[in-house]
Amino acid sequence: MKVTIYGSGYVGLVTGACLAQVGNDVLCVDIDPAKIDMLNRGESPIYEPGLSEMMTANQSAGRLKFTLDPAEGVAHGLFQFIAVGTPPDEDGSADLQHVVAVADSIGQHLDDYRIVVNKSTVPVGTADRVRARIQETLDKRGSAVEFDVVSNPEFLKEGAAIDDFMRPDRIVIGTDNPRTTELLRALYTPFNRNHERILAMDIRSAELTKYAANSMLATKISFMNELSNIAELLGADIEKVRIGIGSDPRIGYQFIYPGAGYGGSCFPKDVRALERTALANGYKAELLHAVEAVNFRQKEKLFEKISAHYSGDLKGRTFALWGLSFKPNTDDMREASSRVLMEALWEKGARVRAFDPEAVDETARIYGQRDDLTLCKSPESALEGADALAVITEWNLFRSPDFERIRKTLKQPVIFDGRNLYDPGFLSKQGFTYYSIGRVPTTP
Numbered sequence: 001m002k003v004t005i006y007g008s009g010y011v012g013l014v015t016g017a018c019l020a021q022v023g024n025d026v027l028c029v030d031i032d033p034a035k036i037d038m039l040n041r042g043e044s045p046i047y048e049p050g051l052s053e054m055m056t057a058n059q060s061a062g063r064l065k066f067t068l069d070p071a072e073g074v075a076h077g078l079f080q081f082i083a084v085g086t087p088p089d090e091d092g093s094a095d096l097q098h099v100v101a102v103a104d105s106i107g108q109h110l111d112d113y114r115i116v117v118n119k120s121t122v123p124v125g126t127a128d129r130v131r132a133r134i135q136e137t138l139d140k141r142g143s144a145v146e147f148d149v150v151s152n153p154e155f156l157k158e159g160a161a162i163d164d165f166m167r168p169d170r171i172v173i174g175t176d177n178p179r180t181t182e183l184l185r186a187l188y189t190p191f192n193r194n195h196e197r198i199l200a201m202d203i204r205s206a207e208l209t210k211y212a213a214n215s216m217l218a219t220k221i222s223f224m225n226e227l228s229n230i231a232e233l234l235g236a237d238i239e240k241v242r243i244g245i246g247s248d249p250r251i252g253y254q255f256i257y258p259g260a261g262y263g264g265s266c267f268p269k270d271v272r273a274l275e276r277t278a279l280a281n282g283y284k285a286e287l288l289h290a291v292e293a294v295n296f297r298q299k300e301k302l303f304e305k306i307s308a309h310y311s312g313d314l315k316g317r318t319f320a321l322w323g324l325s326f327k328p329n330t331d332d333m334r335e336a337s338s339r340v341l342m343e344a345l346w347e348k349g350a351r352v353r354a355f356d357p358e359a360v361d362e363t364a365r366i367y368g369q370r371d372d373l374t375l376c377k378s379p380e381s382a383l384e385g386a387d388a389l390a391v392i393t394e395w396n397l398f399r400s401p402d403f404e405r406i407r408k409t410l411k412q413p414v415i416f417d418g419r420n421l422y423d424p425g426f427l428s429k430q431g432f433t434y435y436s437i438g439r440v441p442t443t444p
């Protein structure tokens, strides 16, 4: 089948590569010339495990192509996927300018029946808006060509995106036309072999399902972080509590890890956008508001612990930072907790020596050259000349480090752990002062 995808970011590229991998003829359209150049050279502009290899194989086979030309895009695919960004507006609501721009260019070039499939995360009612925009442009052109608009939210996780797309938990299709469900069912057949994963529903419910999923996951994290703060005050160990509640199958173990807050391009913006949608419809979403407020505070937690340890005297100190991306296995730095920590340390006159397996280039792009930031090539080199170590992203590489080497390299043996990777008792025996989340600090 012929498929066009607008937006070659984390979602668009993965969708394009995976649809090409099962034999479809995919054309990806983006507005960023540098990105399209890179892609046409066979280079991936993002880090996502397995993506480069899949792109290369399908580009060589001629099933995956890239262009800047939206007219070519509209002419190419029966399916016109919209996978452009929907960043937060100033008031937190979703900024739909990119989605609308795609709708307008589809309207300008449409000459034959097409199914417009919205994969971007968009507020309820956006499919109606996209449909109206396209129709308006067609009316101006005096064209009577037919089209459908479908909501098909994406649930992939960065870091495991290829696997999530190839073996999805569910494929939500929101449509008011049963024929489009059947056409999309045909497109998704290779990903739907093991058991029925297609959940067909009305468009509005499909759009809300995506926000509901992300808000639920964010709520679990903020709930646990709230509990971790209470545990600290009470002298309880949040990791024991986590296991204590996770063993209840109604609660489960997933997504109840305490830590230094959630980041990324989805949870923060989607929780805020849903809160704004509710408010625009006259409903004050107290719980959603609290989820974001707790997270905001939690992102400052590690800095507060560092500041308290040094009695606020951080000027001239150097901190080794392990982990920059908002979570492991990605180079995505959007709303990463590491940024909150680094910026707070810089504000107080401290320096940072940071290491991340994939996000170093992105960090350099965001912050540029600055005297108080050294980007290091290994976890060990980040420790050199540092007063203490802070761990902010739980990459596997950081889970079992050489503690003796850490102790010998740091000026003082102090670790601030934003992801509870280590055993406090063990670290105490290794001679460290150890701070983590929701647990009493330990000393040698």
Ligand SMILES: NC(=O)c1ccc[n+]([C@@H]2O[C@H](COP(=O)([O-])OP(=O)(O)OC[C@H]3O[C@@H](n4cnc5c(N)ncnc54)[C@H](O)[C@@H]3O)[C@@H](O)[C@H]2O)c1
Residues within 6 Å of the ligand: 006, 007, 008, 009, 010, 011, 012, 029, 030, 031, 032, 035, 083, 084, 085, 086, 098, 101, 102, 119, 120, 121, 122, 154, 155, 156, 157, 158, 265, 266
């Ligand atoms: N990243 C995730 O993990 C994830 C998961 C599920 C859903 N989503 C949603 O998917 C959407 C895309 O997210 P992303 O992380 O891939 O974004 P991204 O920022 O990585 O990529 C968006 C791309 O769209 C391009 N673009 C903007 N306007 C365009 C236009 N008019 N025509 C063609 N291309 C255009 C940009 O240049 C960019 O390359 C968002 O709505 C997001 O909420 C993201």
